[in-house]
Structure formats: C-alpha cells, structure tokens
C-alpha cells in the first residue's frame with residue numbers, strides 16, 4: 001500500500017474539491033483491498049450508484065469511500081436520512097472506508113473501515129431539515145455517529161501513516177462476520193451491548209457494571225421493556241462467538 005496520491009492525475013483540475021475527488025479515487029483503486037476475501041484490489045463501481053463506490057469482483061462485497069482532509073471526528077456526514085435507515089433495515093449498506101488525508105502533501109494519514117454489519121440504527125442521527133430558502137428545502141440528511149459504534153466496528157488500516165497488515169485487518173473483519181447474517185435489530189443489540197462492554201475500558205467486568213447502562217440502552221431501544229434480559233442474551237451470543245468468557249458469579253472477561 002502506498003500512502004501518497006499520484007498528484008499528476010489532478011493536473012487538469014483547478015478546484016480543491018475536484019482535485020481531492022480525483023486523487024482519492026485514483027488512490028483508492030490502486031491501494032484499497034477487499035477485507036472480506038483475499039482479493040488485493042477493488043473495482044470502481046460501474047453503475048455510478050450513489051452509495052456504492054467500489055466492489056470486489058471476487059466476492060461481490062461493496063464499499064463506499066468517504067475522505068476528508070480534517071481529522072476524523074465523532075460524526076461523518078452522510079446522505080439522505082430515510083434511505084440510509086431503509087438500507088440498514090434491509091442489510092444493504094456497503095462497508096465504509098473513512099480516509100483522512102493531508103491536503104498539503106496529498107498523502108493518507110489515517111484509514112478506517114466500518115464493516116457494513118456494524119452500521120446500525122443506533123449510530124445514525126438525522127440532521128436538521130434544510131431551511132425554506134435552500135434549494136432542497138425540507139430535505140433531511142444524516143450523520144454516522146462514530147462514537148456509537150464499538151471499537152471492534154472501526155478497524156484501523158492506516159494509523160498515523162503506519163500501515164497495518166491486510167491479514168490483521170481481515171482477521172478483525174472475520175471476528176464479527178457472524179453479525180452479517182443477523183437481522184438489523186438483532187445485530188444492533190449485539191453492537192450496542194458490545195459498545196457498553198468496550199466503554200468500560202477493561203478486560204474483566206461484571207453484569208452489575210453493564211446494568212448501569214440500562215437507561216442508555218433504553219433510550220436506543222425505547223420499545224423494549226426487557227433491557228436487562230436483553231443484555232444477558234447478548235452476552236451469551238458474545239460468549240458463543242468467542243468474544244467474551246463467562247468467569248462465573250456474574251463476572252466476565254473479553255477474550
């Protein structure tokens with residue numbers, strides 16, 4: 001993987017946004033790899049669909065690239081709200097590459113991938129409708145709230161110009177691949193409980209410590225009347241998949 005973009009590709013462009021688009025797209029097809037299989041390159045999506053930028057021609061996994069010259073913060077601006085919710089409910093969202101590049105030397109600084117199965121209703125936030133004076137008055141966009149996604153759903157590929165091996169990136173993707181077979185609400189619960197486990201910030205934890213988050217989980221799932229049983233159910237799923245271990249008497253450990 002090369003960190004720096006081929007700036008020659010942008011010599012016929014003047015505007016910053018066009019230059020950035022041309023350079024990041026060119027870099028992406030030369031450097032991004034499939035995280036779901038061993039294919040070393042991705043193809044640019046031919047049909048120019050709004051949400052899918054790249055596709056793996058071996059396993060058909062789909063990808064979207066979002067790039068920005070400022071550091072990746074808590075939120076990523078995405079497209080329209082309702083279609084996003086709809087595609088999450090249908091398990092149709094692509095995997096999301098998030099690229100932070102340096103706009104002075106046009107080199108990649110940081111790159112993450114959010115596996116599509118970690119995009120859940122809990123991490124999508126509606127933005128304010130566009131004002132009456134806007135060309136698309138009333139249109140509602142959305143943000144992807146990265147801090148609502150557990151650590152495991154933000155897989156590092158480049159960290160401050162250091163490149164992580166594809167094998168390690170793919171192993172991290174594989175670990176939670178079981179979520180891709182679940183319906184949106186069920187994988188949403190697993191991700192939310194995993195996030196709470198990760199927020200505790202330690203390897204060993206107790207059920208009581210997780211119960212302290214029941215109000216927070218209730219807000220994310222207002223229709224559910226059985227938050228604590230749901231937490232226990234998700235811990236069993238995480239145990240069955242080898243993510244956490246039961247140590248007995250209400251104590252657990254992250255594997």
Ligand SMILES: [Zn+2]
Pocket residue numbers: 034035036037038039056057058059060061
């Ligand atoms: Zn693939």
